[in-house]
Amino acid sequence: MTAAAVSERQLPYVLAITEAIAQLMREDERVFLAGEDVGRYGGVFGTTRGLIDEFGERRVVDTPISEAGLLGLGVGAAATGLRPIIEIMFMDFVPIALDQLANQAAKMKYMFGGTARLPLTVRTMAGAGMSMAAQHSQSLEAWLCHVPGLKVVMPSGPYEVKGLLAAAVHDDNPVVVVENKMSLGRMAPVPEELYEIPIGSAYVVRPGRDCTVIAMGRMVSEATSAADALADEGIEVEIIDPRSLSPLDIETMVESVARTNRAIVVHEAVRFGGFGGEIVAQIQEHAFDHLDAPVARIGAPFSPVPFSPVLEQHYIPNATAIVEAVRATLGRGA
Amino acid sequence: MPPNKKPAPTTDPAPDVLRDLHRRMVRIRTFEVEAGALMESGRIPGALHLYVGEEAVAAGVMCALRDDDQITSTHRGHGHLVAKGGSLDKMFAELFGRSTGYCKGKGGSMHISDLTLGMLGANGIVGGGPPIAVGAAFSNRYQGNDRVAVAFFGDGASNEGSFHEAANMAALWQLPVVFVCENNGYGEFTPQRDHQRIVDVADRAAGYGMPGVIVDGMDAIAVYEAAAAAVDRARRGDGPTILECKTYRFYDHVGVHGMRIPYRSDEEVEAWKLRDAILALETRLAELGVLSTDDAASVHAEIDAEVAAAIAFAESSPFPEPNELLEDVYSVEVAR
Numbered sequence: 178m179t180a181a182a183v184s185e186r187q188l189p190y191v192l193a194i195t196e197a198i199a200q201l202m203r204e205d206e207r208v209f210l211a212g213e214d215v216g217r218y219g220g221v222f223g224t225t226r227g228l229i230d231e232f233g234e235r236r237v238v239d240t241p242i243s244e245a246g247l248l249g250l251g252v253g254a255a256a257t258g259l260r261p262i263i264e265i266m267f268m269d270f271v272p273i274a275l276d277q278l279a280n281q282a283a284k285m286k287y288m289f290g291g292t293a294r295l296p297l298t299v300r301t302m303a304g305a306g307m308s309m310a311a312q313h314s315q316s317l318e319a320w321l322c323h324v325p326g327l328k329v330v331m332p333s334g335p336y337e338v339k340g341l342l343a344a345a346v347h348d349d350n351p352v353v354v355v356e357n358k359m360s361l362g363r364m365a366p367v368p369e370e371l372y373e374i375p376i377g378s379a380y381v382v383r384p385g386r387d388c389t390v391i392a393m394g395r396m397v398s399e400a401t402s403a404a405d406a407l408a409d410e411g412i413e414v415e416i417i418d419p420r421s422l423s424p425l426d427i428e429t430m431v432e433s434v435a436r437t438n439r440a441i442v443v444h445e446a447v448r449f450g451g452f453g454g455e456i457v458a459q460i461q462e463h464a465f466d467h468l469d470a471p472v473a474r475i476g477a478p479f480s481p482v483p484f485s486p487v488l489e490q491h492y493i494p495n496a497t498a499i500v501e502a503v504r505a506t507l508g509r510g511a
Numbered sequence: 512m513p514p515n516k517k518p519a520p521t522t523d524p525a526p527d528v529l530r531d532l533h534r535r536m537v538r539i540r541t542f543e544v545e546a547g548a549l550m551e552s553g554r555i556p557g558a559l560h561l562y563v564g565e566e567a568v569a570a571g572v573m574c575a576l577r578d579d580d581q582i583t584s585t586h587r588g589h590g591h592l593v594a595k596g597g598s599l600d601k602m603f604a605e606l607f608g609r610s611t612g613y614c615k616g617k618g619g620s621m622h623i624s625d626l627t628l629g630m631l632g633a634n635g636i637v638g639g640g641p642p643i644a645v646g647a648a649f650s651n652r653y654q655g656n657d658r659v660a661v662a663f664f665g666d667g668a669s670n671e672g673s674f675h676e677a678a679n680m681a682a683l684w685q686l687p688v689v690f691v692c693e694n695n696g697y698g699e700f701t702p703q704r705d706h707q708r709i710v711d712v713a714d715r716a717a718g719y720g721m722p723g724v725i726v727d728g729m730d731a732i733a734v735y736e737a738a739a740a741a742v743d744r745a746r747r748g749d750g751p752t753i754l755e756c757k758t759y760r761f762y763d764h765v766g767v768h769g770m771r772i773p774y775r776s777d778e779e780v781e782a783w784k785l786r787d788a789i790l791a792l793e794t795r796l797a798e799l800g801v802l803s804t805d806d807a808a809s810v811h812a813e814i815d816a817e818v819a820a821a822i823a824f825a826e827s828s829p830f831p832e833p834n835e836l837l838e839d840v841y842s843v844e845v846a847r
Contacts, residue, residue, distance in 0.1 A: 209653065235653065241683065246642050246676030253646015253660070256631055257581065259653060261646075276673065280636050281643060288622035289632060290614035291839035325840050349842035 188367040190360045193335035194224040194300075197342040198262060200371040202232055205260060208346060211238035211250060212264030212300075221266055222302060222361055248274035248299070252282045255297040260346060268303035268355065269312045271321075282351040283326030297351040298342070304395060304445060305493050306359040311481035314489075316394070316446035318355050322423040322455070328352040328376055329423045333397035335365040337420055340374030348376060357395040379426035381433065385413035388439040388503050391430055391456055393419060396443040396475075396494060403499035414503060422452055430456065431463040438469040439506045445494055448476025473502045524735060526801045528574055529792075532731045533802060534810055535570035536789050539590040541814045542599060545822060546589065546606060547767040554826075555606045559620045562590030564761035567788035568693050569594035571734025571756075572661060575742045581629035581647045581660045583640030585693075586621050587760070588633025591663055595630045597623075599817055603825035611828040615835065629658075637698075638671025640664060641690065645677045648686040648745075659687045659745045667698025669712045675719075678753070682719040685750035689741045692755040693728065699764050700774040713755035721751050728756030729788045732795070759783040 188196065202208045210225060210232075216239040219226030229237040240247045244265055251263035265271050271278065278299065285293040305314035321329045328350055332338035338356060345352035374380075382397060383404055392400035397418045404414035415433050419425060434440045440460055442453035453474045460472050475494045483489050523529065543563045549555040562569065565587070573594035576582070584591040592602060597613070605612025605623055613623050624632035631647060634640045644662035651658040668674050669692060681688040692712045696703050709715070716723030722744075726737040734756055741752035761784055763769025796802035802810075 241676075241679060243676040243680060245673045246645065246680045249642020249673065249677060250646040250649055250680065253583075253631070253643035253648070254650040254653070255646070256626070256643065257647045257650040259650050276636055276639060277642055281634075281639055284622075285632065286842065287839050288614060288618040289624045289626065290612070290617055292614075292624070292626050293632075294842060328841075 186367060186369060187364045188335050190335045190338055190363050191222065191224055193339040193367050194342065194356065195226060195228065196367075197339040197371070198225065199228060199231065201262070201343060201346045202228070202236060204371065207258065207260045208262060209236040209238065209259060210262045210264065211240050211247060213240055213242050213247070213266050215239060215264050220264070222358060225264070244270050244274035245277055248277035249281070251297050251299070252277050252285070252295065255282070255295045256285065256293055260296045260298075262298045262300060262346060265299060265301040267313050268301045268317050269315050271301055271317060278321070278327070278351070278353070279324045283324045286350075287326060294349050295351050296349045298345040299351065299353045300342070300356060301353065302358050303355050304357040304359050305482045305489055308484055308486050308489060310484040314482035316355070316444065318422055319446060319450060319452040321353050322452055326351065327423065328421065329355065330376055330421045331355045331394040332420070333392075333394055333418050334360065334363060335367045337374060337418070339367055340372050341376070341420060343371050344373040344376045347373060352376065355394065360395050363398070374420060376421045377424040377426055378421065379417050379419045379429040381429065382416040382418050383414065385415035385437070387413045387437060388441065388506055389415045389417060389430065389433040389437045390499060390503065391417045391419060391440065391442045393422065393444040393452070396445055399494065399496045400443060400499055402496035403503065406496065406500050407503055412503060412507065419456070425456070425459070427456070427459045427463065430460060434460055434464045435467045438467050440468070441473040441475060441499065441502050441506055443475040443494060443499055446476055447479055448474055449479045451476045470506045470508070473506050475499060475502055523732065523799060528735070529732070529796055529799070529801045532570050532574050532735060533789075533792055533796060533807070534814070535573060535594045536566040536731060536792065537810055537814050538599075539566045539569060539593045540789055541811070541818045542593050542602065543589060545818050546603070547762060549606075549822070551767050556608055557619050558765045559606070560587040560765055561762045561767070562587055562760070564783065565693055565695060565728065565758045566590060567731035567734050567792070568691065568728045568756045568758055571731045572691055572738040574735050575738035576659065576661065579629060580658050580742070581631055581644070583631045583644040583647070583660070583662045584633045585640060585663050585665060585668070586633065586635055586637065587665075588623055589620065592623055592625060592628075592630050592633070595625070595628045597625055597628060597630065599821035600824045603821040604828050607825040607828070608830060609825055609828035610831040610835065611824070615839070616831045617839070638664065638668040638673040641668075641674045641677035644688055645681050645686060648681065648688040649684070651687055657687070657746050659689065659742050661689045661691055663691050663693060665698065666692065666694040666696065666703050666712055667706065669715060670698070670707055678715070678719045678721070678751070681751040682721045685748065687745040687748070688751040689738065689745055690751060690753045691738070692753060693758055694755055695758050695760045697764070697775070700772070702775070711755060713753050716753040721753060723753045723755065725755045725757065728758030729786045729791065731788055731792050
């Protein structure tokens with residue numbers, strides 16, 4: 178039983194983030210938060226509201242719109258004894274700062290023969306669904322997973338975002354926390370005390386015997402809706418939330434596939450070149466003899482995220498797509 | 512141009528500072544000449560960006576710093592680490608790719624570093640260092656110490672966005688940073704006149720609300736004095752400075768002779784060599800009675816021996832074991 182299951186208190190995703198940061202800053206003076214409009218404005222998504230009142234401008238730092246400088250600030254501060262939390266407002270802006278993340282932060286320890294320590298947390302907001310179009314809606318986690326030296330986590334809900342943020346800030350490596358803007362209002366039980374979800378441990382969200390659905394980030398809730406619908410047909414779906422993409426807990430997934438003999442990988446990111454391909458490859462490497470069907474992948478089509486709500490809803494993978502994929506994988510038509 | 516004039520000459524620094532400048536410069540020169548020869552003869556693998564000709568900058572700035580101050584370096588970073596007090600044994604071992612090197616043979620020339628000396632790394636990315644120096648300066652202020660962070664960068668890097676972002680943030684927050692521009696007149700193989708409209712990179716300081724100072728980068732005493740003023744200013748809490756040092760690399764962008772593709776004239780190179788900063792300093796120190804010709808020769812001899820011993824140490828050191836490949840990717844090893 179997880180801590181979430183015994184917690185009475187419900188908290189939305191947005192406040193789980195705020196609470197985690199506040200508790201992490203209270204427990205360790207070395208932790209500070211920097212980003213664009215994170216202070217007086219409280220973050221464009223409200224995730225950091227009120228923090229400046231408690232911690233002041235010294236520890237909650239409004240920066241210029243200057244992502245490369247901002248991430249570099251985190252790298253330099255982390256390398257010299259602090260534990261920065263750097264907010265990159267939208268994941269689409271990570272590429273502006275990618276040198277500091279992928280060439281500097283990720284490689285410093287290795288390049289320097291192990292002498293550096295980079296306890297750097299980068300929080301960023303991914304995901305489509307708000308008609309924010311092609312430059313404010315992307316899920317670019319696969320880019321980051323390809324870089325040795327970075328850790329990448331994708332919290333699916335309020336419990337996960339608090340626990341993974343704590344683990345990220347406590348980690349001595351650069352960790353990117355990929356938050357999801359459509360999840361901000363989602364409620365779930367969240368313990369009041371600070372707790373960690375170990376980075377690199379997947380979680381079986383829902384047990385089931387017929388098919389394993391590995392869903393990342395917000396897709397966990399779509400998978401849950403799909404599983405509810407399929408349960409009415411007598412199909413039991415097992416849902417796994419990887420929680421951490423790098424490092425990846427492939428063992429939990431393989432163990433599941435060994436029982437269900439079928440698997441589907443779901444992410445909101447573009448399917449082509451997406452992180453789902455890595456999971457599929459590892460499943461066939463480790464569980465080929467258990468598979469009764471090809472491992473299916475669900476992801477967005479190969480286009481930029483569209484603006485119009487009609488197109489955007491067509492674009493984002495959803496429960497219906499998962500239901501259809503499960504039926505197809507089980508060899509049952511709609 | 513009032514903000515951009517050379518600082519008024521002061522009385523010469525104390526004799527021990529002058530001798531320190533000289534020793535650091537000779538140490539860099541000797542290290543780099545040997546490293547260049549070893550690379551061109553194929554004994555050192557990879558690409559070395561050598562600092563020969565620019566020694567007055569690293570030595571002048573480092574003499575103005577405390578041991579606990581930090582620097583970020585560039586692809587041409589050996590001189591910075593030597594001047595910061597780096598171990599020549601560990602440096603040569605790194606260049607040779609040995610496990611006894613600063614980076615256990617995993618970084619090489621372009622990532623040579625010593626965090627215990629506040630040397631936050633040479634950097635293979637042009638313009639990669641300034642944002643990190645700003646982070647270190649932020650960290651210093653946050654932690655309530657009075658350390659200063661220096662970002663070395665070139666005229667080429669002054670066109671990178673990262674430099675401008677770092678300069679803006681440092682000035683905005685009046686952080687204890689000194690941006691030291693080593694203007695050697697070339698971004699790789701492209702002359703400055705073909706990569707930016709301005710002549711003085713220090714002019715850019717005005718755009719960020721900080722002073723820009725220009726100094727003759729072939730004059731170690733002038734660099735030292737200008738750096739000391741900028742470092743003091745930063746340490747007092749009065750904010751950052753861009754200190755532009757006009758200098759020249761005697762060697763090619765990579766190695767000694769590079770690929771022997773002409774992009775600057777022999778006459779130009781020879782004219783700058785006539786201004787060799789080490790010879791100029793030795794002449795000056797002899798005039799001042801601080802360092803005789805014999806004293807200077809002793810320094811060279813001592814450092815020749817130190818470098819020879821370092822090369823021997825490096826070449827007799829083991830290569831890394833294949834099983835070290837995956838070590839130090841993460842702080843706690845992660846199974847994949």
